[in-house]
Amino acid sequence: xxxxxxxxxxxxxxxxxxxxxxxxxxxxxxxxxxxxxxxxxxxxxxxxxxxxxxxxxxxxxxxxxxxxxxxxxxxxxxxxxxxxxxxxxxxxxxxxxxxxxxxxxxxxxxxxxxxxxxxxxxxxxxxxxxxxxxxxxxxxxxxxxxxxxxxxxxxxxxxxxxxxxxxxxxxxxxxxxxxxxxxxxxxxxxxxxxxxxxxxxxxxxxxxxxxxxxxxxxxxxxxxxxxxxxxxxxxxxxxxxxxxxxxxxxxxxxxxxxxxxxxxxxxxxxxxxxxxxxxxxxxxxxxxxxxxxxxxxxxxxxxxxxxxxxxxxxxxxxxxxxxxxxxxxx
Ligand code: NAD
Numbered sequence: 001x002x003x004x005x006x007x008x009x010x011x012x013x014x015x016x017x018x019x020x021x022x023x024x025x026x027x028x029x030x031x032x033x034x035x036x037x038x039x040x041x042x043x044x045x046x047x048x049x050x051x052x053x054x055x056x057x058x059x060x061x062x063x064x065x066x067x068x069x070x071x072x073x074x075x076x077x078x079x080x081x082x083x084x085x086x087x088x089x090x091x092x093x094x095x096x097x098x099x100x101x102x103x104x105x106x107x108x109x110x111x112x113x114x115x116x117x118x119x120x121x122x123x124x125x126x127x128x129x130x131x132x133x134x135x136x137x138x139x140x141x142x143x144x145x146x147x148x149x150x151x152x153x154x155x156x157x158x159x160x161x162x163x164x165x166x167x168x169x170x171x172x173x174x175x176x177x178x179x180x181x182x183x184x185x186x187x188x189x190x191x192x193x194x195x196x197x198x199x200x201x202x203x204x205x206x207x208x209x210x211x212x213x214x215x216x217x218x219x220x221x222x223x224x225x226x227x228x229x230x231x232x233x234x235x236x237x238x239x240x241x242x243x244x245x246x247x248x249x250x251x252x253x254x255x256x257x258x259x260x261x262x263x264x265x266x267x268x269x270x271x272x273x274x275x276x277x278x279x280x281x282x283x284x285x286x287x288x289x290x291x292x293x294x295x296x297x298x299x300x301x302x303x304x305x306x307x308x309x310x311x312x313x314x315x316x317x318x319x320x321x322x323x324x325x326x327x328x329x330x
């Protein structure tokens with residue numbers, strides 16, 4: 001049995017990832033979910049696993065050296081999946097101190113503790129450092145980000161994520177920590193906090209409230225269904241080459257406006273025929289708003305044999321239905 005230590009496991013991707021681990025590896029895995037439970041974390045989504053012998057939730061901060069050291073000394077951890085982060089770009093424009101504390105200093109604390117505890121024996125141990133395509137900066141209409149390109153983050157969130165990656169690179173090169181990194185595009189799916197675009201749009205539609213869209217709504221992101229990301233993360237963790245970085249994406253490029261109109265149309269068809277496109281309200285553009293992101297995924301597809309399985313329409317239907325049935329908007 002392998003023990004996974006997942007930081008930020010009570011967040012959007014973490015919750016999906018832990019569920020995926022139990023679904024795909026069954027009784028062969030044990031998971032320690034280590035999460036500070038900021039406003040973005042919700043322990044309840046994985047409550048059904050609490051009390052079972054292969055799941056443990058620990059409320060903790062990745063800046064807490066003592067607690068991390070105790071856990072790494074006592075728990076026999078094999079794999080680390082580092083997801084914990086401040087993740088919302090809009091919040092980083094209001095106040096970014098927590099972003100640099102958690103995403104950079106917290107990452108350094110985590111890797112320093114692991115290095116201290118693991119330094120005499122790292123055989124078979126592996127760490128997945130989860131970064132984002134936002135660290136590359138922005139693209140114009142054409143082209144894709146390739147792993148060897150320089151990082152050029154344009155907002156405090158992406159700068160803090162780029163800083164976290166620099167820590168990962170340094171701890172790999174200096175101390176030989178068994179780290180492999182990923183840079184994924186925008187995820188969508190169940191369990192995402194309602195401050196993010198898709199759940200916020202669903203919420204506003206259900207309440208007949210205006211849906212704010214930045215600028216002209218033509219900023220482009222690549223949208224990957226979260227379960228495909230979970231499969232990719234586990235694939236890179238288990239089979240990726242240490243020290244390397246892998247892009248993860250779907251090639252499904254969409255404008256913000258397309259996302260919002262897709263949700264509006266779906267809800268109009270299935271829930272409330274009185275909904276109208278008039279709910280869309282264009283607002284002043286976000287500071288430092290990157291025009292377009294798109295990732296080249298040749299490396300993960302060719303070397304690790306991973307490809308996304310869920311197309312945008314199906315993933316979106318699953319997502320919207322989940323929010324309608326399972327989520328209580330605040
Ligand atoms: P999220 O905000 O939903 O979850 C983050 C989790 O981290 C929360 O549960 C929070 O309580 C926890 N956390 C925050 N600070 C912590 C700290 N100091 N110590 C311990 N736990 C802490 O974020 P998410 O969307 O699930 O993203 C997870 C990771 O994936 C992040 O590193 C993010 O940068 C990366 N990522 C996200 C996306 C996306 O589209 N959501 C895309 C690419 C990469």
